[in-house]
Amino acid sequence: MTLALEILKDLLLLAGSFFVLVSAIGLTRMGGFAARMQAAGKAAAMGLGLLLAAVALDAGTWVVALKGVAAMVLLFLTLPIASHALMRTWWRQEGGGDDTAR
Numbered sequence: 001m002t003l004a005l006e007i008l009k010d011l012l013l014l015a016g017s018f019f020v021l022v023s024a025i026g027l028t029r030m031g032g033f034a035a036r037m038q039a040a041g042k043a044a045a046m047g048l049g050l051l052l053a054a055v056a057l058d059a060g061t062w063v064v065a066l067k068g069v070a071a072m073v074l075l076f077l078t079l080p081i082a083s084h085a086l087m088r089t090w091w092r093q094e095g096g097g098d099d100t101a102r
Contacts, residue, residue, distance in 0.1 A: 005057060008057060009054045009058050010054075012050050012054035012057065013050075013054045015047075015050050016047045016048065016049070016050030016051035016052075017051070019043045019044070019046045019050060020044060020047035020048065020051070021047075022039075022043045023039055023040055023042075023043035023044040023047060026038075026039025026040070026043060027039055027040055033090055034087065034090070037083055037086060037087050037090075041083035045079045045080070049075060049076060052068050052069075052072040053068070053072060055068045056068035056069050
């Protein structure tokens with residue numbers, strides 16, 4: 001592996017770890033459920049995506065790299081939907097009633 005790919009992989013690992021750390025701090029420090037869901041949904045998706053991109057770069061074979069890319073795509077497709085479903089359920093039960101009336 002060339003030096004440029006090693007540096008890129010290390011930068012992706014550092015950036016991904018930073019976003020996951022920010023997400024964990026946000027989960028513990030934020031006050032309400034909605035604020036915690038925002039911290040978990042946005043920062044964790046970005047952090048895990050960057051970590052999976054680093055894994056795909058570091059993979060020894062194309063099969064492992066494709067699995068990392070597939071996991072990244074599935075993560076970016078499902079995590080926002082799950083966060084939205086949790087927030088919508090919370091909004092209907094605790095927050096403000098039916099959100100379809102607006």
